[in-house]
Amino acid sequence: MKHISFILSFLLLWTNAFAQSADLSSDRFRSYSQLMSPEKVYLHTDRDMYNANDTIWVSGYIENASYNSEFKESNYIYVELLRSQLNINLESWTYKPYYEPALVKRIKLRRERNGGFRGYLVIPEEESTGKCIIRGYTYWMLNRPVEYMFYKELEIANPMKDGFISSLKDAKISSEDTYILFGAV
DSSP states (O other): OHHHHHHHHHHHHHHHHHHHHHHHHHHHHHHHHHHSOOEEEEEEESOSEEETTOEEEEEEEEEESOTTOSSOOOSEEEEEEEEEEEEEOTTSSSOOEEEEEEEEEEEEEEOOTTSOEEEEEEOOTTOOSEEEEEEEEOSGGGGSOGGGSEEEEEEEEOHHHHHHHHHHHHTTOOOHHHHHHTTOO
């Protein structure tokens, strides 16, 4: 009889402790979703291909990951135009080149009355032909890794610069400084 009462009391204590830990984890999740719920920015552009000196029209909105959040979404978003820049780490023993995003332009957009965001970026005329990335984020999103930010790939063409570089190649100008000056390398 003592063994049965001991087993019953042990089971009673164990289920009580398990129920408390389940309540504790649900309380932790609730506090996380109220205080630390991540925002997500979504952006739309008017098209996917642009020429140098074109205007990129941007519209967007913010969604909160939790409808239980105590905080409202941010009132400002930051939109950046990035291009890949070839770098070489001279301190490394391999000297392998790597691509790193370089900031071309950044704008700050304010929330409108309807809850959305609208604005534009003008592509600089000295931008080379290639792929660029448009990135959107809020100030609150800087607390998280960059993978949480919005990314969209755009194609940029610069016919004037491409024509000049091809004429340099046709004239057999081999000065590397000239090509670097115009972004051909």
